[in-house]
Amino acid sequence: MERKRKRPDGLPSISLTGVRGIGTGVADLLDEVKEGVQYGRFKRGDILPSIADLMSLYRISETEAASAVVELQALSAIQYHDEYTDTYFIDTSFSDKSGRSEPSLATRVSQLEASHLDLLRRIKSLEDEVDGRV
Numbered sequence: 001m002e003r004k005r006k007r008p009d010g011l012p013s014i015s016l017t018g019v020r021g022i023g024t025g026v027a028d029l030l031d032e033v034k035e036g037v038q039y040g041r042f043k044r045g046d047i048l049p050s051i052a053d054l055m056s057l058y059r060i061s062e063t064e065a066a067s068a069v070v071e072l073q074a075l076s077a078i079q080y081h082d083e084y085t086d087t088y089f090i091d092t093s094f095s096d097k098s099g100r101s102e103p104s105l106a107t108r109v110s111q112l113e114a115s116h117l118d119l120l121r122r123i124k125s126l127e128d129e130v131d132g133r134v
Contacts, residue, residue, distance in 0.1 A: 004081075004082075004083060004084055004085045005083060005084055005085070006084065006085060007050060007085055007086050007087045008084070011047060011084075012047060013046070013047040013048060013049045013050070014042050014046045014047065014048060014049065016029070016032055016033075016036075016049060016054075016057055017032060018057035018058055018059075019057070019058055019059055020032070024060075025058035025059045025060040025064065026058065026064050026065075026067065026068050028058055029054060029057075029058045029060070029068045030068055030071060030072065033048070033072055033077055033078070033090075034072075034077055036090075037077055037090060037092050042090045043090065043092065044089075044090055044091060044092040044093075045089050045090065046089060047081075047087065047088070047090075048069075048072075048078055048087075048088040048089065048090065050086050050087070051065045051066065051069070051086055054069075069088060072088075076091055076093055077090070077091060078090055078091055079091045
Protein backbone atom coordinates (compact mmCIF):
# COMPACT_ATOMS: atom_id res chain seq x y z
CA MET A 1 0.00 0.00 0.00
CA GLU A 2 1.38 3.35 -1.03
CA ARG A 3 1.87 5.93 1.71
CA LYS A 4 0.90 9.52 1.14
CA ARG A 5 3.35 12.28 1.87
CA LYS A 6 2.73 15.06 4.36
CA ARG A 7 1.07 18.12 2.82
CA PRO A 8 3.87 20.55 1.92
CA ASP A 9 4.05 23.75 3.95
CA GLY A 10 3.05 26.75 1.88
CA LEU A 11 1.04 24.73 -0.66
CA PRO A 12 -1.07 27.40 -2.41
CA SER A 13 -4.77 27.03 -1.70
CA ILE A 14 -7.98 28.83 -2.55
CA SER A 15 -8.84 31.96 -0.62
CA LEU A 16 -11.92 31.60 1.54
CA THR A 17 -13.50 34.44 3.51
CA GLY A 18 -14.36 32.41 6.60
CA VAL A 19 -17.36 33.01 8.84
CA ARG A 20 -19.85 35.26 7.06
CA GLY A 21 -22.37 35.50 9.87
CA ILE A 22 -25.03 33.95 7.66
CA GLY A 23 -25.27 30.66 9.53
CA THR A 24 -22.99 28.28 11.32
CA GLY A 25 -19.34 28.08 10.39
CA VAL A 26 -19.96 24.72 8.74
CA ALA A 27 -22.87 26.10 6.66
CA ASP A 28 -20.73 29.10 5.67
CA LEU A 29 -17.90 26.79 4.57
CA LEU A 30 -20.19 24.55 2.54
CA ASP A 31 -21.96 27.51 0.92
CA GLU A 32 -18.74 29.32 0.06
CA VAL A 33 -17.14 26.31 -1.63
CA LYS A 34 -20.31 25.33 -3.53
CA GLU A 35 -20.91 28.93 -4.68
CA GLY A 36 -17.24 29.34 -5.61
CA VAL A 37 -17.46 26.32 -7.88
CA GLN A 38 -20.87 27.22 -9.33
CA TYR A 39 -19.87 30.77 -10.22
CA GLY A 40 -16.38 29.97 -11.50
CA ARG A 41 -14.42 31.54 -8.64
CA PHE A 42 -12.72 28.18 -8.05
CA LYS A 43 -11.39 26.01 -10.85
CA ARG A 44 -10.91 22.25 -11.03
CA GLY A 45 -7.67 21.34 -9.30
CA ASP A 46 -7.55 24.36 -6.97
CA ILE A 47 -6.43 23.21 -3.52
CA LEU A 48 -8.71 23.54 -0.47
CA PRO A 49 -7.09 24.98 2.68
CA SER A 50 -5.98 22.42 5.27
CA ILE A 51 -8.37 21.17 7.94
CA ALA A 52 -6.48 23.31 10.50
CA ASP A 53 -6.94 26.41 8.31
CA LEU A 54 -10.64 25.64 7.80
CA MET A 55 -11.05 25.30 11.57
CA SER A 56 -9.47 28.70 12.11
CA LEU A 57 -11.29 30.48 9.26
CA TYR A 58 -14.74 29.21 10.14
CA ARG A 59 -14.30 28.88 13.91
CA ILE A 60 -15.28 25.22 13.84
CA SER A 61 -13.97 22.08 15.52
CA GLU A 62 -11.85 19.47 13.78
CA THR A 63 -14.88 17.14 13.77
CA GLU A 64 -17.03 19.83 12.11
CA ALA A 65 -14.33 20.59 9.53
CA ALA A 66 -13.94 16.88 8.74
CA SER A 67 -17.73 16.53 8.47
CA ALA A 68 -17.89 19.47 6.02
CA VAL A 69 -15.12 17.91 3.93
CA VAL A 70 -17.00 14.59 3.83
CA GLU A 71 -20.16 16.41 2.73
CA LEU A 72 -18.27 18.28 -0.01
CA GLN A 73 -16.79 14.98 -1.18
CA ALA A 74 -20.26 13.41 -1.25
CA LEU A 75 -21.41 16.29 -3.47
CA SER A 76 -18.36 15.71 -5.71
CA ALA A 77 -17.33 19.32 -5.06
CA ILE A 78 -13.89 18.19 -3.85
CA GLN A 79 -11.65 15.14 -4.19
CA TYR A 80 -8.93 13.77 -1.95
CA HIS A 81 -5.43 14.43 -3.28
CA ASP A 82 -3.59 11.27 -4.38
CA GLU A 83 -0.17 12.37 -3.14
CA TYR A 84 -0.65 14.34 0.09
CA THR A 85 -2.45 13.78 3.37
CA ASP A 86 -5.00 16.38 4.55
CA THR A 87 -5.19 17.75 1.01
CA TYR A 88 -8.31 18.14 -1.11
CA PHE A 89 -8.81 19.77 -4.48
CA ILE A 90 -11.80 21.34 -6.17
CA ASP A 91 -13.81 19.15 -8.54
CA THR A 92 -16.07 21.30 -10.69
CA SER A 93 -18.21 18.43 -11.98
CA PHE A 94 -20.73 18.53 -9.14
CA SER A 95 -22.98 21.28 -10.49
CA ASP A 96 -23.35 23.84 -13.23
CA LYS A 97 -24.45 27.45 -12.74
CA SER A 98 -28.12 26.49 -12.94
CA GLY A 99 -27.73 24.14 -9.99
CA ARG A 100 -28.42 21.02 -12.03
CA SER A 101 -26.20 18.11 -11.10
CA GLU A 102 -23.83 16.88 -13.78
CA PRO A 103 -23.12 13.18 -14.09
CA SER A 104 -19.86 11.88 -12.69
CA LEU A 105 -17.01 10.98 -15.03
CA ALA A 106 -17.81 7.27 -14.64
CA THR A 107 -21.44 7.91 -15.58
CA ARG A 108 -20.42 9.96 -18.62
CA VAL A 109 -18.01 7.23 -19.76
CA SER A 110 -20.77 4.61 -19.41
CA GLN A 111 -23.14 6.80 -21.41
CA LEU A 112 -20.55 7.29 -24.15
CA GLU A 113 -19.84 3.56 -24.28
CA ALA A 114 -23.57 2.84 -24.63
CA SER A 115 -23.87 5.45 -27.40
CA HIS A 116 -20.82 3.99 -29.12
CA LEU A 117 -22.31 0.48 -29.07
CA ASP A 118 -25.62 1.82 -30.39
CA LEU A 119 -23.82 3.57 -33.25
CA LEU A 120 -21.90 0.40 -34.09
CA ARG A 121 -25.20 -1.54 -34.24
CA ARG A 122 -26.71 1.11 -36.52
CA ILE A 123 -23.68 1.06 -38.81
CA LYS A 124 -23.81 -2.75 -39.00
CA SER A 125 -27.52 -2.58 -39.79
CA LEU A 126 -26.93 -0.03 -42.57
CA GLU A 127 -24.04 -2.09 -43.97
CA ASP A 128 -26.26 -5.19 -44.00
CA GLU A 129 -28.98 -3.20 -45.74
CA VAL A 130 -26.58 -1.90 -48.38
CA ASP A 131 -25.03 -5.34 -48.91
CA GLY A 132 -28.50 -6.80 -49.43
CA ARG A 133 -29.37 -4.23 -52.11
CA VAL A 134 -26.10 -4.29 -54.05
